[in-house]
Amino acid sequence: MRSIKHMSLLLSAMIVFLAACGTNSDKTLVEGKTNVVTSFYPLYYLASEIGGDRVNVVNLIPAGVEPHDWTPKSQDLTIASKAQLFLYNGAGLEGWTDDFLNGLPKNTGLITAEMSKGIELIHGNPEEEEEDHDHGEHDHDHGLDVDPHTWVSPKSAMVMAANVKDSLIQADPAHKEDFEANYDELAGKLEALNEEFESKLAAAPHKSIVVSHQAFGYLARDYGLTQIAITGLSPDAEPRAQDLLKVAKFVKSEGIKYIYFEEMVSPDLAKTIASETHTKLLVLNPIEGLTPKQEKAGEDYLSLMQKNLQNLLTGLQE
Numbered sequence: 001m002r003s004i005k006h007m008s009l010l011l012s013a014m015i016v017f018l019a020a021c022g023t024n025s026d027k028t029l030v031e032g033k034t035n036v037v038t039s040f041y042p043l044y045y046l047a048s049e050i051g052g053d054r055v056n057v058v059n060l061i062p063a064g065v066e067p068h069d070w071t072p073k074s075q076d077l078t079i080a081s082k083a084q085l086f087l088y089n090g091a092g093l094e095g096w097t098d099d100f101l102n103g104l105p106k107n108t109g110l111i112t113a114e115m116s117k118g119i120e121l122i123h124g125n126p127e128e129e130e131e132d133h134d135h136g137e138h139d140h141d142h143g144l145d146v147d148p149h150t151w152v153s154p155k156s157a158m159v160m161a162a163n164v165k166d167s168l169i170q171a172d173p174a175h176k177e178d179f180e181a182n183y184d185e186l187a188g189k190l191e192a193l194n195e196e197f198e199s200k201l202a203a204a205p206h207k208s209i210v211v212s213h214q215a216f217g218y219l220a221r222d223y224g225l226t227q228i229a230i231t232g233l234s235p236d237a238e239p240r241a242q243d244l245l246k247v248a249k250f251v252k253s254e255g256i257k258y259i260y261f262e263e264m265v266s267p268d269l270a271k272t273i274a275s276e277t278h279t280k281l282l283v284l285n286p287i288e289g290l291t292p293k294q295e296k297a298g299e300d301y302l303s304l305m306q307k308n309l310q311n312l313l314t315g316l317q318e
């Protein structure tokens, strides 16, 4: 996966063939290394950074595909059954994990682990609750849904990185020291990112963001922001006309100047709100995956989170 640029010519030549036979030559396991299968990009990133050259990481969800819509095929089950470690986010992101784990043959030695473990999860729909309680009370316990977007906050990404490190050590104890050294380096970068988010967002004069889907709950909680989403926890939820009116009213009353959209979801609704409220558009990336273009450009979790911070600071200025 490291030699993406190198492979892209070959891959584009193979696309017709791949589409016809339905295999993905990228998802190859390597003998002699610890094979780690991850459900989606943020875990692929963490496992690659911490595993280094001791591991071969296979990401199940291909570039440019929204994880909320994705379900595994039988080949993904085959790959996982031959790997040593399967990492998934949990917290309701991958609705398919229970079936997937049950479908795996027993006694393969595969270790499976949930990487959102240890993060205080956000329950319910804080946005709707806010409408119910005008006094700004937040009671997140009476909702049914869990917000799965843990990785979008550098604070919870640090917890996830520690979980990935622990799982790698469990799967390949012989390389414990390598994993710990790589982890320490990454944890330092995540900590620096966290501190930058903390200090810069604390100094921002505005605190409310209007986003396309409700993916920034952990970011908002951890850095003192208020998130208003055009759609729900999943980007394909259809907002009602009165929801859009409410968002437009909020934009006007809060003096919001930018509406955030994301690259893997149609920007139509964000555009509608922006033209209705005479505001501008900016990207805020939930980093649920890389687009093929970002992958080619060598973008990663850290570089995209830096861009998110810059765009947040632009949107939250006076």
Ligand SMILES: [Zn+2]
Binding pocket: 068, 149, 213, 214, 215, 233, 234, 235, 286, 288
């Ligand atoms: Zn999402």
